[in-house]
Amino acid sequence: MHREDDDDSERTERKGVQPFLTSTNLSDMSRVPKRVFAATQKRAASFTVSHPGIPRVSGPRAVSSPSHFRSNTPVIEEPADSGCDDICARVEALTVGASKAGKRGSRVGRGMTSDYGSNPFFKPKLPASLLRQPTTTPIRQQQVDQSPYRPPSTTPRRSTQARFVNRFTNDRCPDFYNERMEAMEREFRTFKEKMETDVREATDYKATIQQLQSRVTELEAIRARLEIVNKGLESELDDTRSCLKSVKMELEMIQQKHTFEVDDVRRRLRNEVEDLESRHRKDTDRMEREKDEAERKIRNELEGRIDKLLKEHNEELAGLRKKLDADTEVERSRRAQEAQKLEDEYASKLRAAALDADVKQREAQLVHGELVNVKSELDRERNLKAGLQAQLTEAATNNLGLDAANKAMKEKINFLESDSQAQSEAFNDLHRRMQDAIEAAERAHDKLRQEETLRRKLFNQVQELKGNIRVMCRVRPTHEAESEPAQITFPDNDTDSKEVSVLGPNKQSATGKDVTAAYSYAFDRVFGPVSQNGEVFEEISQLVQSALDGYNVCIFCYGQTGAGKTYTMSSADGMIPRATAQIWDEAQRLQEKGWRYTMEGSFIEVYNETYNDLLGRSEDLDKKKVEVRHDAAKKQTNLENAVSVTLDGPGRVEEILETASKNRTVAATKANMRSSRSHSVFILKLVGTNDITGERSEGTLNLVDLAGSERLEHSKAEGARLKETQNINKSLSCLGDVINALGSAKEGGHIPYRNSKLTYLLQYSLGGNSKTLMFVMVSPLQAHLQETITSLKFATKVHNTHIGTAKKQTKSS
Numbered sequence: 001m002h003r004e005d006d007d008d009s010e011r012t013e014r015k016g017v018q019p020f021l022t023s024t025n026l027s028d029m030s031r032v033p034k035r036v037f038a039a040t041q042k043r044a045a046s047f048t049v050s051h052p053g054i055p056r057v058s059g060p061r062a063v064s065s066p067s068h069f070r071s072n073t074p075v076i077e078e079p080a081d082s083g084c085d086d087i088c089a090r091v092e093a094l095t096v097g098a099s100k101a102g103k104r105g106s107r108v109g110r111g112m113t114s115d116y117g118s119n120p121f122f123k124p125k126l127p128a129s130l131l132r133q134p135t136t137t138p139i140r141q142q143q144v145d146q147s148p149y150r151p152p153s154t155t156p157r158r159s160t161q162a163r164f165v166n167r168f169t170n171d172r173c174p175d176f177y178n179e180r181m182e183a184m185e186r187e188f189r190t191f192k193e194k195m196e197t198d199v200r201e202a203t204d205y206k207a208t209i210q211q212l213q214s215r216v217t218e219l220e221a222i223r224a225r226l227e228i229v230n231k232g233l234e235s236e237l238d239d240t241r242s243c244l245k246s247v248k249m250e251l252e253m254i255q256q257k258h259t260f261e262v263d264d265v266r267r268r269l270r271n272e273v274e275d276l277e278s279r280h281r282k283d284t285d286r287m288e289r290e291k292d293e294a295e296r297k298i299r300n301e302l303e304g305r306i307d308k309l310l311k312e313h314n315e316e317l318a319g320l321r322k323k324l325d326a327d328t329e330v331e332r333s334r335r336a337q338e339a340q341k342l343e344d345e346y347a348s349k350l351r352a353a354a355l356d357a358d359v360k361q362r363e364a365q366l367v368h369g370e371l372v373n374v375k376s377e378l379d380r381e382r383n384l385k386a387g388l389q390a391q392l393t394e395a396a397t398n399n400l401g402l403d404a405a406n407k408a409m410k411e412k413i414n415f416l417e418s419d420s421q422a423q424s425e426a427f428n429d430l431h432r433r434m435q436d437a438i439e440a441a442e443r444a445h446d447k448l449r450q451e452e453t454l455r456r457k458l459f460n461q462v463q464e465l466k467g468n469i470r471v472m473c474r475v476r477p478t479h480e481a482e483s484e485p486a487q488i489t490f491p492d493n494d495t496d497s498k499e500v501s502v503l504g505p506n507k508q509s510a511t512g513k514d515v516t517a518a519y520s521y522a523f524d525r526v527f528g529p530v531s532q533n534g535e536v537f538e539e540i541s542q543l544v545q546s547a548l549d550g551y552n553v554c555i556f557c558y559g560q561t562g563a564g565k566t567y568t569m570s571s572a573d574g575m576i577p578r579a580t581a582q583i584w585d586e587a588q589r590l591q592e593k594g595w596r597y598t599m600e601g602s603f604i605e606v607y608n609e610t611y612n613d614l615l616g617r618s619e620d621l622d623k624k625k626v627e628v629r630h631d632a633a634k635k636q637t638n639l640e641n642a643v644s645v646t647l648d649g650p651g652r653v654e655e656i657l658e659t660a661s662k663n664r665t666v667a668a669t670k671a672n673m674r675s676s677r678s679h680s681v682f683i684l685k686l687v688g689t690n691d692i693t694g695e696r697s698e699g700t701l702n703l704v705d706l707a708g709s710e711r712l713e714h715s716k717a718e719g720a721r722l723k724e725t726q727n728i729n730k731s732l733s734c735l736g737d738v739i740n741a742l743g744s745a746k747e748g749g750h751i752p753y754r755n756s757k758l759t760y761l762l763q764y765s766l767g768g769n770s771k772t773l774m775f776v777m778v779s780p781l782q783a784h785l786q787e788t789i790t791s792l793k794f795a796t797k798v799h800n801t802h803i804g805t806a807k808k809q810t811k812s813s
């Protein structure tokens, strides 16, 4: 900048000189003979200093001149003037300053930044005093006025004497130079006016410069202040930075410490929960045993007592019966004696009557009439005998009735008189004890109910501590027809197996050696080839239980085709039948605790990004559109145009699986290996209500058999198969994305459920309010090694995801 300014000023200086030269019109002068031009220049040099009041110019002086101008006239030495140099300098400075000012002024005028404005260190070369006093005008006036070339001579010396070429010679100027000098005078006047204008401009410019300088000074002061402030801020910034660094280090230390502590607390809590669980289990068992024992005792006691009472009663009854029989016998003999007596009486009467008849027969003739009377008397007596016999029969009947009444009376008397008090006391005691037993049983039930609630809570706490997404691995056995198994080992097989190690494919190292890397993967549980479905189910049974407790549960089977997904999920003893059987049994058990459950099952297939109903009619497959609707308020998924079967017995699930399998087989004829190329989702909705506590729970169990996970380049698919594979890859990668987003998203963050039909269907069963378990199925064959490693890597990624705490969907009605 400065250099530019310097150059500029230099140039300006040169230019400042230029107007003078231009005004002397060198081009014109070039037309003048050289000799004449030199003389004119000298003349020009001399006229500026010829006025007595103006000091002489002390510039270089020409000493040469053409000799033919020399005359004999004596040379008059013009007086040397000491102020001349000064004046010259002033004029030169004015010229330079004016031209600069003109230039700068014009720049400023055109809206450009002046040099003074931009450069606070700029010092105008022109002295201020010079710029302030425009003294040049009178001087020049005088110069012009006092010019020796003016015709009327005011100075007798000049008017009378011929002009000299210079002061060192006596050469006189010829007269014909006057015209030329006048022209120069005119040019000089023009130049002078220009100079005056320039000087005025320079004055204005100086005022502007002063303003700008003061502004520059102010700005300098501000800049200095700002620099101080800036330095202060920088030092503060440094302090803050160092402070921040130390805080960060402290924070990291605290975080580390906190992580350790949290792990400790978690471990401790887990141990405590496990202790509590086992203690609770023992307590429950003990209480059950005690309850059974108490019930058995009470039952035995009551039975003994009842047996004893019955025995006593039977004995009493036998005594009474014996007594009654004896009494009846006595009464019968008495009655018989009475009847005999009556008969005897009658017989004696009859004999007396016959004697009388004999007497009377003899007297018959005598008393014939008397005989008729006797006959009538006999008839009467016969009637009397019939009457007496009827009376006897009636007496016997009465006797029987009396016997029964007697027996009843005796029983009553016996009951009332003999044991009535003791019996009623025994009954009262029995009743009281029974009431006590019922109350104890009620209390035991209440306690059991509370224990059940506590168990559910503790179990779900354990589940939460274990994390809401769990991953287990299962390696299927090698079939007889298969050869070349891969080298898969289970390092911690003797304990709870949680690790699987796979020997990778052979690779060549940089040095050309054959290298085989071993890959190890850890999961929540690893099942080897010898494991059975029952063993696998044991691990997930508690998760299945959660669905009854009101959670949404999702269990996936992931892996390449033929790795054992369907065997694990839908075979006769697979997870689906076992889970439904457990839910059924548990729902029955919970009935005594007041719970009533309704269970509805659906089976949906996701094939080529469309939903199919596996429980519908096989001819509707790929034709009837199943729609999935979400109720965002209730966080529920509803299926339209899909059959839902009420599970009203444990055998129902077999029917469901059979129908689904039949439909898949029918579909398989349309597109080969349909089951491997589609996802199947068994959905069991469980709604429970508790009449005692007023609780209500809604849970869903989703058991998902995913399509084969082999990659596109491996399947070498084309056409429809290519489309299938693309859809499978898309939906599986969307599932990974959703799990990943659930693991990393903050609450309310976006989860891409809508990116595939599978994740859309499972929207409310994947995520914060649900529990997820993924089985990664592994083929044991060397040929599938690459796919095995890919599957295990995917599963590890899922295993490393932590999804937020699940919430139970329980309502109090």
Ligand SMILES: Nc1ncnc2c1ncn2[C@@H]1O[C@H](COP(=O)(O)OP(=O)(O)OP(=O)(O)O)[C@@H](O)[C@H]1O
Binding pocket: 475, 476, 477, 529, 531, 559, 560, 561, 562, 563, 564, 565, 566, 567, 568, 675, 676, 677, 707, 708, 777
């Ligand atoms: N744990 C196991 N024990 C015994 N046999 C098994 C086991 N796992 C799988 N198999 C057998 O391996 C074969 C392939 O299993 P499966 O059909 O379940 O595989 P998949 O992964 O479901 O394949 P796809 O994707 O085609 O449905 C079947 O014959 C099955 O009976």
